Amino acid sequence: MPRLNKHIVAMLAPAWGHTISYIHFMNQLLRMDEGLVITIVQHNLLVPKMISELAGTSYDTQRVRIIGVGSKESSGALKAETIFVAMQELANDWLATLPSLFCEVDEKWPKPNSIYLDFACGGSVIEQTKAIAGPSCKTLLWWTAPVVSILSHLSDNDFLAIAEGIYADGSKRNGRSLDEILHQVRILIFPSPYHLNPTAAIQMKSLLCFSLQTVPTNYPAAYSAFAEGPDIYDHERQAYGAGAPFGAQMFTAAQKLAKHVDGTENDRVVTLFNERVKNFLDGAAGKYGARSVLYISFGSLFFPVATPHLVEALVDTLLTLDQPFPFIFALGGQMASLPPSLVDRVHKSGKGLICDFWVEQRAILQHGAVGWFLTHGGANSLSESLTQGIPLIIWPVAAEQPLNAALFSAEPNPVAIELFQIRTGPHIGPSLHTEASITGTIEDATKEFKATFDVARGPRGQMLQNNAAKLAESLRQERENEIPKELERLINF
Structure with missing residues (x-):
């Protein structure tokens, strides 16, 4: 057996779409390099499904381990109202588990040389993770959406600061109140996803808002700042999309993660058992x-x-x-x-x-x-x-x-x-x-x-x-x- 000399550790969000994609990505990595081992840290709510999915694949069981953390009170799909609780449990237990992966090393499980942090949960632990892992261990962002949407998800914009700058200049203010300018700036830069609440007012100062929908090149030509962009979407761009949208904490943490990581980088028949x-x-x-x-x-x-x-x-x-x-x-x-x-x-x-x-x-x-x-x-x-x-x-x-x-x-x-x-x-x-x-x-x-x-x-x-x-x-x-x-x-x- 080749010497095991590479070790990847992954922290995955408790969401099945994020997890199943990593499982099959992991299998490709393992087939590419026989000296590689992989550790996945995941919330216990997803571990049974992971084991079931892995049972239908061909992989070296000696080179993969799943460390389940957090509560075991439920199973199956996470309820929307509990996902952030699970995220917090995962983050806390990740930081408690990670030091042992660097201290308790042997021939089967060498010291980790890279860490993959899911964009949905890694932002809250990136600084502590890098401190524990040290400079020789690379940290990477695990991105589970099309790459074309990265910019809209991970770009941070302090809309209040932009609006205050316009308000301070009388020639640009044009008789508008700060709130009016704030709404217009928010709409112009990141229009809202069209199935989320489009009418809430901005109430949090210096909130890093972002779109869950678009990338800058898709903004409507009606706005002169992006006149060269194609009209991919239409009049819904004019809807108010202010305030903290669903998932704001997750995506602002992802913005933080993107700034600190070191990189951004089915070939099998699946049996139908039912x-x-x-x-x-x-x-x-x-x-x-x-x-x-x-x-x-x-x-x-x-x-x-x-x-x-x-x-x-x-x-x-x-x-x-x-x-x-x-x-x-x-x-x-x-x-x-x-x-x-x-x-x-x-x-x-x-x-x-x-x-x-x-x-x-x-x-x-x-x-x-x-x-x-x-x-x-x-x-x-x-x-x-x-x-x-x-x-x-x-x-x-x-x-x-x-x-x-x-x-x-x-x-x-x-x-x-x-x-x-x-x-x-x-x-x-x-x-x-x-x-x-x-x-x-x-x-x-x-x-x-x-x-x-x-x-x-x-x-x-x-x-x-x-x-x-x-x-x-x-x-x-x-x-x-x-x-x-x-x-x-x-x-x-």
């Missing part, structure tokens, strides 16, 4: 043919909780289509739910399967019956779908998802259809993307659902499937050619 899911997919393939099933999931953390009536309208539309579109709806997140009467109706129809249990998403997407994925547009869902050549219908909720929806549905080689009538609040109105005005009503959302499903099974849908297949092939080629070089460079960083 017989109920497997039988439904096999039956749909036999009855309707290959690529006939729509898979629906909003991930483990997100769900359109503000518009449950539209989610129900989506399911109702699928049940009443003249040409059946068999579907699986995975309710994997803690916030995800459907009325029991609707679930019963789906199952009695034989047209769909509602999974109020954890499903093997990658295994479902690898099944030959699945041809489309209706998703929130998170990074893992996008990559897991597109590596299988499956096009997308995107219903974005928050974070980088609206940006993903815009980019992946853009010409000249789109692989997705973006939904518009699911928008809410001030984001209802004219659109630069579609000829129809956005109303957000059940009636117009239902029309859009029907039109989308018609498109998916028509000539344009075939074009999107062809584009997705080409992209999957490109991704496979990159995995074979460029990615190994980058992994080797990362291991030796």
Whole structure:
């Protein structure tokens, strides 16, 4: 056995999308270097799922260890209201655990030479971590969203300081109050995500606010400061998005982490174990043919909780289509739910399967019956779908998802259809993307659902499937050619 001379330690946020991506990234690293060992420190709420995921992969169990920390009171998907408590437990126990990893070293577990800190939780411990690890140990930021969204997530802007500078100059103040200027500066620099509260007032002085949605090149041309940017999104840019948005503490900590780290840098069949899911997919393939099933999931953390009536309208539309579109709806997140009467109706129809249990998403997407994925547009869902050549219908909720929806549905080689009538609040109105005005009503959302499903099974849908297949092939080629070089460079960083 080669001498074990490299040791990576990772601290991962208690969110499944952040964790599963690292697990498979880790397996690639281990295959690249037989002298590498990896330690993952994760909250106990996620450890059982990690062990289950690893059981379906091929890896050297002697070179991986998972250290579970924090409370063991619950299991499964984290509730939204408990995630920050879990984050705090993880941070505290990380700092308590880390010194032993540097002191208790042996031939099997050498002294760590690099540390990966998840952007969602590493900012609160970066300084203490670097002090414990010492200058010879590199620290890196683990980023789980598309790289194009890094700037909007990790750029800090003190809006109060900018507004005060304008207010102090009478020629720029132009009769406006400080509050008016503050709101206008906030809107101009970082418009709000269109499913979060767009009307709250800024009340915290010197708050480092940021967008969960956009990057500067996407700001509307209506604002002279960014006149060269394309009109990726439309009038919703004018909505007030002030105050601390959901996740503000997490992302301001991520900004801090990004300033201190030292670097920024599926090739296997997954077994579908659930017989109920497997039988439904096999039956749909036999009855309707290959690529006939729509898979629906909003991930483990997100769900359109503000518009449950539209989610129900989506399911109702699928049940009443003249040409059946068999579907699986995975309710994997803690916030995800459907009325029991609707679930019963789906199952009695034989047209769909509602999974109020954890499903093997990658295994479902690898099944030959699945041809489309209706998703929130998170990074893992996008990559897991597109590596299988499956096009997308995107219903974005928050974070980088609206940006993903815009980019992946853009010409000249789109692989997705973006939904518009699911928008809410001030984001209802004219659109630069579609000829129809956005109303957000059940009636117009239902029309859009029907039109989308018609498109998916028509000539344009075939074009999107062809584009997705080409992209999957490109991704496979990159995995074979460029990615190994980058992994080797990362291991030796």
